[in-house]
Amino acid sequence: MSFISFTSSYFTSLNLVDNHLLERFERAGIKNLIDxxxxxxxxxxxxxxxxxxxxxxxxEKLFSILSIQSKNVYDMLIETSSLYIPTTLPTxxxxxxxxxxxxxxxxxxxxxxI
Numbered sequence: 001m002s003f004i005s006f007t008s009s010y011f012t013s014l015n016l017v018d019n020h021l022l023e024r025f026e027r028a029g030i031k032n033l034i035d036x037x038x039x040x041x042x043x044x045x046x047x048x049x050x051x052x053x054x055x056x057x058x059x060e061k062l063f064s065i066l067s068i069q070s071k072n073v074y075d076m077l078i079e080t081s082s083l084y085i086p087t088t089l090p091t092x093x094x095x096x097x098x099x100x101x102x103x104x105x106x107x108x109x110x111x112x113x114i
Contacts, residue, residue: 016058016062016065017058021048025048028048033065036058039059041056041058041059042055044058044059083098085102086098086099087100
């Protein structure tokens, strides 16, 4: 999602910036969302003669879009995985409400053979 060019229909549906500003971005070599995210609000303000408020607003919208769309393998695994990792012991699974909970550190202690 983050490499979407400014000319794509998806980008235009985001209403991030107006067409006049898009043309100025493209002339400056900013072709996609990643290129735009490399700028700070101060740099955008100076380079494109925007108010600091408008530059910050553009970057806030941009980062909210990028953070919603970003996925990595771990996120996909968590979404598709069970919340619990079952053990091979049914009694232990019952006491643990289904197994070992993902994302927690659990230490089990006891003597051998019990």
